[in-house]
Amino acid sequence: MTDFAIFWDWLSFAVRWLHVITGIAWIGSSFYFVALDLGLRQRPGLPVGAHGEEWQVHGGGFYHIQKYLVAPAEMPEHLTWFKWESYATWMSGFALMAVVYYAGADLFLIDRNVLDVSAPVAIGISVASLALGWVVYDLLCKSRLGKNDTLLMLVLYAVLVFMAWGYTQLFTGRAAFLHLGAVTATIMSANVFLIIIPNQKIVVADLIAGRKPDPRYGRIAKTRSLHNNYLTLPVLFLMLSNHYPLAFGTQFNWVIASLVFIIGVLIRHFFNTRHARKGNPTWTWLAAAVLFIVIIWLSTVPKILTGEPKQAAASEIFVASSHFPAVRDTVLGRCSMCHAAEPAYEGIHQAPKGVILETDATIAEHAREIYLQAGRSHAMPPGNVTAMTPEERALLAAWFEGAGK
Structure with a gap:
C-alpha cells in the first residue's frame, strides 16, 4: 500500500x-x-x-x-x-x-x-x-x-x-x-x-x-x-x-x-x-x-485579515491564548487524522505537505495556515469530511486574531 x-x-x-x-x-x-x-x-x-x-x-x-x-x-x-x-x-x-x-x-x-x-x-x-x-x-x-x-x-x-x-x-x-x-x-x-x-x-x-x-x-x-x-x-x-x-x-x-x-x-x-x-x-x-x-x-468579509504576530515568541502567544484548549481539541478532532505522523484517514499515507498537528507546539507553529485554511475559509478539511462546524471555524479565527493583537 x-x-x-x-x-x-x-x-x-x-x-x-x-x-x-x-x-x-x-x-x-x-x-x-x-x-x-x-x-x-x-x-x-x-x-x-x-x-x-x-x-x-x-x-x-x-x-x-x-x-x-x-x-x-x-x-x-x-x-x-x-x-x-x-x-x-x-x-x-x-x-x-x-x-x-x-x-x-x-x-x-x-x-x-x-x-x-x-x-x-x-x-x-x-x-x-x-x-x-x-x-x-x-x-x-x-x-x-x-x-x-x-x-x-x-x-x-x-x-x-x-x-x-x-x-x-x-x-x-x-x-x-x-x-x-x-x-x-x-x-x-x-x-x-x-x-x-x-x-x-x-x-x-x-x-x-x-x-x-x-x-x-x-x-x-x-x-x-x-x-x-x-x-x-x-x-x-x-x-x-x-x-x-x-x-x-x-x-x-x-x-x-x-x-x-x-x-x-x-x-x-x-x-x-x-x-x-x-x-x-x-x-x-x-x-x-x-x-x-x-x-x-x-x-x-466581514473582516480584513489582521495578519500574524511578527515576534519570535509568536508560538508562545498562541499557546497562552485563552482559546487554545478549545482550539487544540478542534484541531485534534478535525485535522489530526490526516495531519499526523501516522495518518488514520483511509487513503492518506503521509501528512499532507508534511504538516503534523499533534502537539501544542506544532499547532501553534502552523497557526497562520490553520487560520487561513480552516478559520477564514473552508478549504480544510477537504470537502469538510470531518464536519467542522461554523462555530469551530469562528473559534479558530478568534484564536488567531486575538493572539495577533
Whole structure:
C-alpha cells in the first residue's frame, strides 16, 4: 500500500509537470501569434494575397513575416501546424484532474454539505459539465449573436458567471474553481480541434484542388483564436487557485472567479492594444488593481485579515491564548487524522505537505495556515469530511486574531 501511494504521488507530479510544460508551449505560441497578427502592416508591393507583414528581431537575427488571409498562390513545401500544444495541454490537464480529483473524489471533489452524491455521480457531473460548456459556447457563437462581438461577449460572460455559481453548488470550492478553469480550457482546446484546424484544412484542400478558398473560414478561425487569447489569463488563475484558499474557500468565491475573468480581459486588452500600435491604455491596470482589491475584500468579509504576530515568541502567544484548549481539541478532532505522523484517514499515507498537528507546539507553529485554511475559509478539511462546524471555524479565527493583537 505504501509503495502504491508513493507511485501515485509521483504519477501526480509527472502529469502535473507535463501539463505545465505543454501549457507553456500553447500559451506562448498563442500569445505570439496574436501579437504578430495585431502588429502586421500593409505596404505597396506585397505579394499577391498577402494581408500584411512585419519585421522582428530576436536572438541576433532578423525575421521577415508575411500573412496570407486565405493562402499563398502555391503551397509551401514545409508547413508547420500549431495544434499539438493545445491537444497535449488539454489531455494532460484532464489526466491530472483524473489522478487528483477523480481518484481522490471524497477528499477533493465532493463536499457532502454542498451536494451529497457518490464518487461516480460526481465524476459523471464533472465530465458532463465540460461537454455541456463547449456545446453552449459553440451554439452561441454560431447563432445570430455571433455576428455582434460585443453582445456575444456579454452573453458569454453571463454564462461563465452562472457556471461559476453553479459549480459552487456542486463541488468543493477548490474543485469549483478548477472546473471553471477546466471548462474554459475545454472551450479553448475544442476551438482549435473542432474549428480552427478543420477550417484551415478546408482552405488547404481547396487550394490543392485548384478551387478558390472561402475567406469566411479564416475569419471564423481568427475569431475563435481571439477568444482563446482573452480566456488564457483567467484559466491560469483558476488552475493555480488551489494554492490560495482565500480565493476558492470563502463565501463569495463564485463572485471572485467572475471578477478574475474581467481582470484577465483588461490585461489582455492592454497588451493587444499595444501590439496593434493603437495606444497605451494604462487605465486597464488601474481597473484591474481596483478589481483585485475588491476580490481581497470579498475574500475576508466581514473582516480584513489582521495578519500574524511578527515576534519570535509568536508560538508562545498562541499557546497562552485563552482559546487554545478549545482550539487544540478542534484541531485534534478535525485535522489530526490526516495531519499526523501516522495518518488514520483511509487513503492518506503521509501528512499532507508534511504538516503534523499533534502537539501544542506544532499547532501553534502552523497557526497562520490553520487560520487561513480552516478559520477564514473552508478549504480544510477537504470537502469538510470531518464536519467542522461554523462555530469551530469562528473559534479558530478568534484564536488567531486575538493572539495577533
